[in-house]
Amino acid sequence: GAGVSQSPRYKVAKRGQDVALRCDPISGHVSLFWYQQALGQGPEFLTYFQNEAQLDKSGLPSDRFFAERPEGSVSTLKIQRTQQEDSAVYLCASSPGGTGGYGYTFGSGTRLTVV
Amino acid sequence: GQQLNQSPQSMFIQEGEDVSMNCTSSSIFNTWLWYKQDPGEGPVLLIALYKAGELTSNGRLTAQFGITRKDSFLNISASIPSDVGIYFCAGPAYSGAGSYQLTFGKGTKLSVIP
Numbered sequence: 001g002a003g004v005s006q007s008p009r010y011k012v013a014k015r016g017q018d019v020a021l022r023c024d025p026i027s028g029h030v031s032l033f034w035y036q037q038a039l040g041q042g043p044e045f046l047t048y049f050q051n052e053a054q055l056d057k058s059g060l061p062s063d064r065f066f067a068e069r070p071e072g073s074v075s076t077l078k079i080q081r082t083q084q085e086d087s088a089v090y091l092c093a094s095s096p097g098g099t100g101g102y103g104y105t106f107g108s109g110t111r112l113t114v115v
Numbered sequence: 116g117q118q119l120n121q122s123p124q125s126m127f128i129q130e131g132e133d134v135s136m137n138c139t140s141s142s143i144f145n146t147w148l149w150y151k152q153d154p155g156e157g158p159v160l161l162i163a164l165y166k167a168g169e170l171t172s173n174g175r176l177t178a179q180f181g182i183t184r185k186d187s188f189l190n191i192s193a194s195i196p197s198d199v200g201i202y203f204c205a206g207p208a209y210s211g212a213g214s215y216q217l218t219f220g221k222g223t224k225l226s227v228i229p
Contacts, residue, residue, distance in 0.1 A: 004157070033216070042119075042203050042219030043158065045210065058212035091157050100207030101148050101217040106157030 002026075004107035006092050012113045013082045021077045021110045025094030032075050033099075034067055035091040037109070043091050048099060049075060082114045117142040117208035119220035127226045134191040136223040138204030147180050147187040148217070150203045158203055158219075162189070196227050 005024040013019050025032050031050055035043035045059040051072040069075040079086055090110045095103040121138050128134055146165055150158035162173050164180035171178055175192045187204055201222040207215040
């Protein structure tokens with residue numbers, strides 16, 4: 001597609017439930033990034049893939065967060081046993097290559113609400 | 116980690132007025148990026164700055180890369196209602212795990228009164 005597509009747009013989860021968020025990057029983009037944006041805050045880095053390799057996961061807040069990109073295109077961010085503090089907008093971005101903001105295109109995000 | 120401090124946090128202006136916002140850091144950045152985020156959307160890049168002292172324009176937007184490399188300014192001239200949104204400064208910062216990742220400020224929320 002022309003842009004980065006994320007689904008679902010909205011997700012309400014009960015505390016303790018597992019959730020899976022999907023990101024379809026721009027076709028051919030090598031790099032893929034996940035960010036977490038809490039209400040009233042700027043996006044914060046979670047993890048980075050180059051093709052199918054997860055090169056940096058230093059931003060994942062706990063071992064309940066897991067991301068994968070098995071074929072180097074679509075990526076899934078999974079959150080196990082969700083907690084209220086996980087409520088945020090999860091943004092995906094892709095770029096032709098490299099990190100640091102160069103050529104990033106962001107998706108519209110998934111708004112996760114944990115009740 | 117490196118933090119970016121934006122000011123003001125929010126501003127209300129009359130349509131047609133000029134707007135100025137800034138971003139500072141205690142650490143040096145080699146690139147400064149300015150993004151705009153509309154409600155329910157992801158951030159969209161407005162201006163990228165790559166050199167200390169650089170002044171770059173994009174239509175009614177003008178941004179400058181501070182000479183100390185620790186600050187940047189964004190100005191919007193003759194504001195219009197569609198300028199409403201949240202403006203973020205951002206720059207690459209070392210993640211501590213082998214890569215430089217985009218770090219964002221907390222944003223400046225702009226409201227325009229018609």
